[in-house]
Amino acid sequence: GENVEQHPSTLSVQEGDSAVIKCTYSDSASNYFPWYKQELGKGPQLIIDIRSNVGEKKDQRIAVTLNKTAKHFSLHITETQPEDSAVYFCAASMDNYGQNFVFGPGTRLSVLP
């Protein structure tokens, strides 16, 4: 089955700096890659996603890149703010009904003022 690895497990950056989180997946059949943000005491919430027919997607300060050949994808957050502090999860999913999301172990991002 699919296996998703995520690095780093913790990341601290100064406010205004950029943050990058990287994930790798094992199953070449996976073709949908969402990123979730989880704030303390809450459920994960989608922040951005990318499909395998796209190499890069951007939404304001957040971007995701996908390298299908190398089977890795990354989350980029620019101009970080304290409210970006949270746990971020990447996931991989296949193109079928009743899709099964496989999540990475998470990255705890701390943005220091």
Added chain:
Amino acid sequence: NAGVTQTPKFQVLKTGQSMTLQCAQDMNHNSMYWYRQDPGMGLRLIYYSASEGTTDKGEVPNGYNVSRLNKREFSLRLESAAPSQTSVYFCASSVSGPGTEAFFGQGTRLTVV
């Protein structure tokens, strides 16, 4: 505009007791999921239901049973709770089909003593 609602939010059980975690969604989604979240391990799929009337095992189904009561509701039952089932449980739902966002509930923090 509730989204995905889980009850209860907190629960303490004694080893061997049984309980049912309830989940309901009001977004007319076909697919529903139960995940458990443990420190450093991300979200692991317990069971999912691709559509009303169907359920399938995920990565960690042992010790759990599920019921897709109708399109809105998907319950998770622990027949004989064990300390290893201490975790935070999340229910999620999504529109059927490839590459669609999963919406999560707020979670149930379960402690088995």
